[in-house]
Amino acid sequence: MKSEKLIDTLNKLLALHQSLHKLGTQKTEVIKKGDIEALSSILKDENKHVMAINKLEEERKQQVMRLVSGHAIKGDEPTLTDVIEGLSSEEADKLVSLRDQLYTQLEELKSINTLNQELVYSSLQFVNYSLDLLMPRTQNMNYNKPTNKGQAEPVKRSVFDSKA
Numbered sequence: 001m002k003s004e005k006l007i008d009t010l011n012k013l014l015a016l017h018q019s020l021h022k023l024g025t026q027k028t029e030v031i032k033k034g035d036i037e038a039l040s041s042i043l044k045d046e047n048k049h050v051m052a053i054n055k056l057e058e059e060r061k062q063q064v065m066r067l068v069s070g071h072a073i074k075g076d077e078p079t080l081t082d083v084i085e086g087l088s089s090e091e092a093d094k095l096v097s098l099r100d101q102l103y104t105q106l107e108e109l110k111s112i113n114t115l116n117q118e119l120v121y122s123s124l125q126f127v128n129y130s131l132d133l134l135m136p137r138t139q140n141m142n143y144n145k146p147t148n149k150g151q152a153e154p155v156k157r158s159v160f161d162s163k164a
Contacts, residue, residue, distance in 0.1 A: 003083065003091045006063040010098040013056050017105040020049045024112040031119045 023046050030038045061077075068078040068086065080099050084092045 002067060003087055003095060006060065006067065006083065007091075007094055007098065009056055009060050009063060010095070010102065013053065013060065014098060014102055014105060016049055016053050016056065017102065017109060020046065020053070021105060021109050021112065023049065024109060024116060027116055028112065028119065031116060031123065034123070 023042055027039065027042045027046075030042060064078050064080065064083055067083045080095060084095050084099075087095065
């Protein structure tokens with residue numbers, strides 16, 4: 001079989017993407033709970049996964065180049081489809097199956113990452129809103145006499161410092 005190494009690499013890529021998906025699901029729960037330490041740990045694990053995926057992706061590109069050398073390719077870089085067209089039906093079926101599984105896994109990762117991004121954005125909005133309630137920004141719409149360097153700035157009051 002010409003494509004054994006490529007199939008092995010794609011299986012490893014699929015396993016890493018599935019593991020990354022599990023981490024994304026865990027991250028969703030951690031974001032909901034607001035556990036910063038656990039989130040930091042998950043982010044470190046995700047970073048390790050991404051580095052491993054990048055390494056495997058480079059291997060995959062080299063293997064694809066090796067398999068299509070001497071064959072006509074459709075674009076600038078050879079793709080998995082170019083490899084599939086030049087293989088026997090048994091090898092091609094395995095590669096098509098792996099390609100489809102990877103595509104499905106990537107779509108799921110994309111959706112969970114979008115959800116996590118929205119959750120983090122909502123959390124930041126809530127924090128900013130809470131800070132604005134505690135320490136409002138006072139904007140004076142009237143003309144104020146400029147202060148000299150020796151004079152103290154007027155004291156800004158928060159909601160808790162104001163009189164009832």
